[in-house]
Structure formats: structure tokens, C-alpha cells
Amino acid sequence: GAVxxxxxxxxxxxxxxxxxxxxxxxxxxxxTMFWYRQxxxxxxxxxxxxxxxxxxxxxxxVEKDKFLINHASLTLSTLTVTSAHPxxxxxxxxxxxxxxxxxTEAFFGQGTRLTVx
Amino acid sequence: xxxxxxxxxxxxxxxxxxxxxxCTYTATGYPSLFWYVQYPGEGLQLLLKATKADDKGSNKGxxxxxxxxxxSFHLEKGSVQVSDSAVYxxxxxxxxxxxxxxxxxxxxxxxx
Numbered sequence: 001g002a003v004x005x006x007x008x009x010x011x012x013x014x015x016x017x018x019x020x021x022x023x024x025x026x027x028x029x030x031x032t033m034f035w036y037r038q039x040x041x042x043x044x045x046x047x048x049x050x051x052x053x054x055x056x057x058x059x060x061x062v063e064k065d066k067f068l069i070n071h072a073s074l075t076l077s078t079l080t081v082t083s084a085h086p087x088x089x090x091x092x093x094x095x096x097x098x099x100x101x102x103x104t105e106a107f108f109g110q111g112t113r114l115t116v117x
Numbered sequence: 118x119x120x121x122x123x124x125x126x127x128x129x130x131x132x133x134x135x136x137x138x139x140c141t142y143t144a145t146g147y148p149s150l151f152w153y154v155q156y157p158g159e160g161l162q163l164l165l166k167a168t169k170a171d172d173k174g175s176n177k178g179x180x181x182x183x184x185x186x187x188x189s190f191h192l193e194k195g196s197v198q199v200s201d202s203a204v205y206x207x208x209x210x211x212x213x214x215x216x217x218x219x220x221x222x223x224x225x226x227x228x229x
Binding site for chain 1 (some may be wrong): 153163206210221
């Protein structure tokens, strides 16, 4: 089946620094990828929809200048957490559909545990 | 709008016990329904799915039936194992099949 790879799986960074998370579709092209954030004991909350070759679409309440999304190719989307603060510590996970527009399941990356100290 | 309401956990069961995790949904149109599982330290994996009313999804002994009349998609397993310990998410996808809506997740711990 389709595979989505996310890297890194864990990262610890200092407050004020930026962290980049990569999401790759390994065996299919994804014109659209999705970035979620999971708070402790909460569900996944959609942060933004990443569109290849155009600007990302952010959900209400998500700061686009803080969470920069770049979808430069059909197999790669990146999420950069800029000027990270401890409250940004969370589990971030990306997903992509192998056949956009059809009711296929989403394939998820392994997730990235970000800890800001 | 679309939303998923899922039974809160945590749930602790003895090995070989019967499992039910309730899930109900609100949706416009005819969504597809899913159960995803997240093992410790890992991302989400599709467990099973159903794309239309009365469909039954099944995998690894788990089952869930798409009930339009009760807007439910409850997850069941007749005999759980320790290896089933994980967090289970109920989800629906909208008509485009692109955007997913998740429940809050239910943590399951199975003890020997």
C-alpha cells in the first residue's frame, strides 16, 4: 500500500529556534497533504492543507507565520515551526491521499514528537 | 458540519475480554467511516473502513458496521490480546475524500 514517511520522528529544540518537519509520499504523488497536531489526550486537529505549487490553506486559529508550510514537489511537504516555544511542544503528523478526490483512506506519516525546551 | 464523537477512555480489559468502543458521527451527505489505530510511539494506521451504509469493515478480528439510522460506527472485537493495547480513533472523511474528522481517541490497555 501507499506509504508516507515523516522525518524526524523526534526532535528537541531550544526556545526561539526553528524546526523543519518533512513529509514524503514514497510511492505515489500527492498534490495535497495535510498537517495535523495532536494535543495530549486530545484528537488530531487539522492545522493546514498543503497544496503543491501554491499556498497552504490554514485552519482558523493556526498562525501561518509561525507554521510555515511548503509543498515544493508532488512527493514532499514541509512544516517549519518558527521561533518555537514550549507551548508548541506536541505531536505533529502529516497525511496524504493516494488518489485525491476518491474515498480512499488517508495514509499517515509516523508523526514527529516535538519538544521545545 | 462534520464531527465525530467517540467513547472516552481509558479502557482497561483483561486478555480475551470483549471490546466495544462507541463512535457516533454527524455529517452532511454520505461520509466514509474509518477506525485508525495508533500504537505507542507510532503514527496512525488504518484498521478498517466502510464507505456506505450497512457496510461492515473488518480486520485483525476487529469489526465495525456503518449504521446510517443510528449514525454510528462502533468498534468491536470478541477477544482482545495484549498486543491490541493502543489508541483507537474513529474518523470520517467528507464527500471529497480529502479531509478527515477525528474523534478524541480511546486508549485501550489489555492486561494479561
